[in-house]
Amino acid sequence: MQNSEAMALSSALLAVAGGLTQRIHEGVIARGFEGLRPAHGFAFARLAPDGATVTDLAAHLGVTKQAASQLVDELVRKGYVERRPHPGDARARLIVLTGRGRDCTRAAEEAAAEAVREWVEMLGEPEVRSLGERLLRIAPHGPIRPAW
């Protein structure tokens, strides 16, 4: 496979990812959740199941824990998450989504589904499904880098 092909693939991938990010972001706003940036969505994704510590969040986002702490401050102020004492470690705090935070996560999922639905219209469901499977197999495990 030639460099030029690899570059075409890379460009397409990054364009699709950028477009999707923007679509989700706009969809979340359209559903009434304001004052959020795309980076917050990545935080929500980490917090979704059972909460996480600030340090976990920092690693997931690929930023310092100070930055993660500031982000949590902001989300607390806006009512999306709350800090709870951590069971089993008195130094740590467990950051968990509030009801509003879970509503917002659902809104993001709807917005993502909306974008994916358009892909299904263009490619058909089987192709989109296999696209997802292949992406899943090559997805890295490390921190989600929230910037490029």
Add this chain to the structure above:
Amino acid sequence: MQNSEAMALSSALLAVAGGLTQRIHEGVIARGFEGLRPAHGFAFARLAPDGATVTDLAAHLGVTKQAASQLVDELVRKGYVERRPHPGDARARLIVLTGRGRDCTRAAEEAAAEAVREWVEMLGEPEVRSLGERLLRIAPHGPIRPAW
């Protein structure tokens, strides 16, 4: 297709895109081009064929033209691009890559090809190729958003 499937697809897509961005960035640095951020790569991509104006660049990157102008300042200072008078419009300037800028672009292509090669090892060439084709068909035309 359910929301949860759409979200899994979205997450995988964004993870792959984030990982790829990081890989390219690291590869460019490893080849001796320092002081660059991923956003510069997107600028290079727009400048590559025949150059572009600051306004074009701003639209492509999804930022204000002031921000694009500052970015160009930086790239000029570091020797990657130069400002030339624009043929046919005395207000505008044509921003073009220098030799070093083209070298850097090639380095980015090599780094991208390296990452794609790993995907080929995991999925096989036909699957990666069809992945690229499908992504190309759903890629948006608008500005590349350099932030999420």
Add this chain to the structure above:
DNA sequence: ACTATATAGTCAAGCTACTTGACCACTTGG
């Protein structure tokens, strides 16, 4: 049990890429 080292989190200050607002130079259309 006691000390030493590591870890979770925050506070404070500084940096940097971006924004908005103002402005000049040139182009285009009536």
Add this chain to the structure above:
DNA sequence: CCAAGTGGTCAAGTAGCTTGACTATATAGT
């Protein structure tokens, strides 16, 4: 040929990140 529009830059402010310093709790070694 004048009015409005466009390309670009200068200047100042902002927001999200960084590094550095610190406290509180946990863990390991002797």
